[in-house]
Amino acid sequence: MKLLNTLLAGAALAIGLGGMAHAEDKTKVGFVYVGPVGDFGWSYEHDQGRQAVEKAFGDKVETVFVESVPEGADSERVMTQMALDGADLIFTTSFGYMDPTINVAAKFPNVKFEHATGYKRAENVSTYSARFYEGRTVIGHIAGHMTETNTIGYIASFPIPEVIRGINSAYLAAKKVNPDVKMKIVWVYTWFDPGKEADAASALIDQGADIIMQHTDSPAAMTIAEEKGIYAFGQASDMKQFGPNARLSSIIDDWAPYYIARTKAVMDGTWVSTDTWDGIKPGMVEIGEFSDKIPADVQASATAIKEALEAGTMHSFTGPLNKQDGTAWLAEGETADDGTLAGMNFYVEGVEGEIPN
Structure with a gap:
């Protein structure tokens, strides 16, 4: 009986470790939004990009987001928690998140950060915007x-x-x-x-x-x-x-290709800090x-x-x-x-x- 219990415990441990390994295989991607995802504007389109990441990579990724995050100290706390929760890549999607992104990135050098519309970069911080x-x-x-x-x-x-x-x-x-x-x-x-x-x-x-x-x-x-x-x-x-x-036309932000490409770069180990400023030609x-x-x-x-x-x-x-x-x-x-x-x-x-x- 003692041997059986030992074998069962070992099997359970193996299953548990296997589950942990499987979870660790996932790339965790976080998104911080300045508005609600239902604003039908800026944050809505960023969240469409997040959903495109999920669709592109399936169970190889896990995405999380926090909406309606004020620019400033609140955003720094949200980014810090995402990093502590195991995010591999964090997109911070408003200009006023610039300094908080830089501050948090300095504390988590192994986490990659992408800041939208800003101009401050670091070894683990990229910037991106659209024309x-x-x-x-x-x-x-x-x-x-x-x-x-x-x-x-x-x-x-x-x-x-x-x-x-x-x-x-x-x-x-x-x-x-x-x-x-x-x-x-x-x-x-x-x-x-x-x-x-x-x-x-x-x-x-x-x-x-x-x-x-x-x-x-x-x-x-x-x-x-x-x-x-x-x-x-x-x-x-x-x-x-x-x-x-009333509507004559619209300017539509398409973040999906960028978010997919940058997530893949993290998965492949090819991510490097860059500055991207794309316009009509690339479709952003x-x-x-x-x-x-x-x-x-x-x-x-x-x-x-x-x-x-x-x-x-x-x-x-x-x-x-x-x-x-x-x-x-x-x-x-x-x-x-x-x-x-x-x-x-x-x-x-x-x-x-x-x-x-």
């Missing part, structure tokens, strides 16, 4: 053609280079086809707050805007546009269901289907712009261009370098108002 400004060139072109009041409203989140680039590229594209166009900007100092976003949309409409753009994460502005009978563009995801009559930035409310000739010219950006024969920031104060920035035919774009802290000539501190 959203290319998409705003396309929708700015459409807006310049479609506005009847010559006033485009723009809901801006925080005064960081990513957001300022978007304002400038949309304005330049609209101005090129409509010299009388003006852009009204409301800063809401949040990524996701449907109430504030709705109020901002209403304020812009009161200022004469008949087209709304946004660099925030909820579909609130789209619903206001639908109610008021004006136009808007989807942000980060398509958002058509929230404004079937997609342009949503055009509404039939857009005239055929405008659809055609917008498609031509998209194809030129994709081919590299067009750049969203091509001179001659001046800064807002009238000082020269880009000479005739000169294009902006990535360093200037990455740190952009000025409006181009013609944009009204001041960038808040």
Whole structure:
């Protein structure tokens, strides 16, 4: 009996160790989101990328996520817990997670971190972002053609280079086809707050805007546009269901290929710290289907712009261009370098108002 018990105990231990080994074979991937996965915008699309990782690798991976994590100390605690829980790779998906990511990565050198839209890297920290400004060139072109009041409203989140680039590229594209166009900007100092976003949309409409753009994460502005009978563009995801009559097109973020590739690199042992900034050509930035409310000739010219950006024969920031104060920035035919774009802290000539501190 004693021998039998010993054999059974040994078998149980072997099974247990086998189970542990199987669990350890899985690559654990964590995601930290600034908004809820149901925002139908930024965090929603990142979570679509997470689900694509699960679909691509099946039982070889385990993914976890925490949503609605404020930027700052809260995010650092969430990242730390993910690392302690055995994550091999952690995607931190908002600009304000930059310093917390660097801080936590220093404490967990064997964990790989990927920070979205930031610029600080380390041996175990990569950065990645999308050239959203290319998409705003396309929708700015459409807006310049479609506005009847010559006033485009723009809901801006925080005064960081990513957001300022978007304002400038949309304005330049609209101005090129409509010299009388003006852009009204409301800063809401949040990524996701449907109430504030709705109020901002209403304020812009009161200022004469008949087209709304946004660099925030909820579909609130789209619903206001639908109610008021004006136009808007989807942000980060398509958002058509929230404004079937209002939506002209959308900028769609597709993170899935990147998330799959970086997860595979961890699995293969080939992961290295890199900086990735992809746009329309690699498909990280997609342009949503055009509404039939857009005239055929405008659809055609917008498609031509998209194809030129994709081919590299067009750049969203091509001179001659001046800064807002009238000082020269880009000479005739000169294009902006990535360093200037990455740190952009000025409006181009013609944009009204001041960038808040």
